[in-house]
Amino acid sequence: METSARKFNNQTHFLSKKQFDEHYKLYTGYVGKVEEITKDLASCQDRAQANATYSQYRGLKKGETYALDGVILHERYFQLLGGEKTRPGDKTARILEEQFGGFENWKADFQACGLSARGWVIFLYEQRTQTYRNILLDLHDEGLICGGYPLIVMDMYEHAYFIDYGTDKTKYISGFVDAIRWDLVEKAAQIIAG
Secondary structure: OOOOOOOOOOOOOOOHHHHHHHHHHHHHHHHHHHHHHHHHOOOOOOOOHHOOOOHHHHHHHHHHHHHHHHHHHHHHHHHOOOOOOOOOOOOHHHHHHHHHHHHHHHHHHHHHHHHHOOOOOEEEEOOOOOOOEEEEEEEEEEEOOOOOOEEEEEEEHHOHHHHHHHOOOHHHHHHHHHEOOOOHHHHHHHHHHH
């Protein structure tokens, strides 16, 4: 199991080096916690006393989900930060047209999700209905759709933007959308299409 932090460079125009670096440090903290929890689970003697109200095992398993989701969501967020303003590729543009009525409608919905979210906004493919949705999460491990495949992940916790944008979430969201690496979104859309 890979537990080391991945390297990401600030190639975006909308985040300062300080904002990016502070955010990256938080991500590496989640990676460290996944390592710690994995070790603690391996040596946990509490399995026989596992309990839904309280047990060491329950605490470790809840922490595992929260920390691992924190790692995965941050990695997708950092992967998508590009340097130049681009537009969706052909496959992604068709998806946005079919599911949202076009890029501008998708962007308006994505922004509304961002303004409503306390934690994350995810543009994902949902397997059961075979549709694409913008969803929001208030916590790393609360609100994820089982079997959902994330194409775009935007961090809406204040640590992601507050140094550069203060309370101006709208400006941050707009900057994020302009910085999306649509080539990576297109690649993910192609994988889903098979």
